[in-house]
Amino acid sequence: MTTQQNLADQVVWITGASSGLGEALAKAFAAQDAQVILTARRVEVLEQVRQTLKSPERHLVVAADVTNEADVRHAYATVLEQKGRIDYLINNAGLSQRALIQDTTMQTERAIMEVDYFSQVFFTKTVLPTFLSQKSGRIVFISSVAGLLGTQYRATYSAAKAAIHLWANSLRAEVAEYGVQVSVVFPGFVKTNVSFNALNGEGKPQGHQDSAIENGLDADEFAQTVLQALAEGQEYVVVGGLKEKLGVLVSRLSPKLLYKMIRKTKVK
Ligand code: NDP
Secondary structure, three states: OOHHHHHOOOEEEEEOOOOHHHHHHHHHHHHOOOEEEEEOOOHHHHHHHHHHOOOHHHOEEOOOOOOOHHHHHHHHHHHHHHHOOOOEEEEOOOOOEOEOHHHOOHHHHHHHHHHHHHHHHHHHHHHHHHHHHHOOOEEEEEOOOHHHHOOOOEHHHHHHHHHHHHHHHHHHHHHHHHOOEEEEEEEOOEOOOHHHHOEOOOOOEOOOOOHHHHOOEOHHHHHHHHHHHHHOOOOEEEEOOHHHHHHHHHHHHOHHHHHHHHHHOOOO
16 A cells, blocks of 8 residues: 555644654655644744645644643644544654753753653643544654663753653553554654754753764655655654664664663764
């Protein structure tokens, strides 16, 4: 079965759709004739993205700060009113980190957890009644290879991405009997604005690109791979370069070897 057959007319809600992976996923889903709902904070940028999608009039911009519960509830009401159902929720909005533990304030620790863990939890709990009553749909979480490994300069980020992975595993077990499916995607390095926006220890954006991200996968290539994996019903999707895939493999075979590899790897 092709992705086209699976996705035509499906309602796909993507958070963090104003940039990077979310924008690339929006383009890829729209190209397969899905109806995309684009959410992020910057409404003008979302509108610009919508205009670049195939058949812009089919898609909907619903601005929300995912850390703001009132925004999320309001967005959910708007989506239900306009579309009446949700076939895919892609929890993608996120924020990375570039700071050593010793330099990261508690306020920054909490800010990263808020965006990368609690927001995804709240968003999913808010829309879950729709999935349960439909008895269908797929909830997707964009975690990270960092959440499978734990690396320098990304302690809180790795922890948040690991936490959402295991929360998603519990969700999958709880909602399977309702016909609702759950997938977790673990991207490696993909070329986006993630390192510009990553927080330093004081909670300010780093403001510059990292070489690993600059040399990472192309976001459109990432999106194509994810769409194919979701169309096949995959639940555990690692998308990255050879180095990240090797790290994931070693993490399963030998934690001791993994820790040694990570100590020697330059991740910033
Ligand atoms: P970008 O920084 O390019 O995009 C981040 C997106 O998240 C933007 O659309 C931003 O929109 C949105 N966002 C951030 N905070 C909020 C918020 N409070 N409310 C609503 N939207 C928000 O990064 P990526 O595209 O790379 O990141 C997307 C996801 O992929 C993240 O979860 C990230 O952790 C994950 N990831 C990325 C990797 C990579 O190498 N690129 C590797 C592994 C995981 P706006 O500013 O308009 O609100």
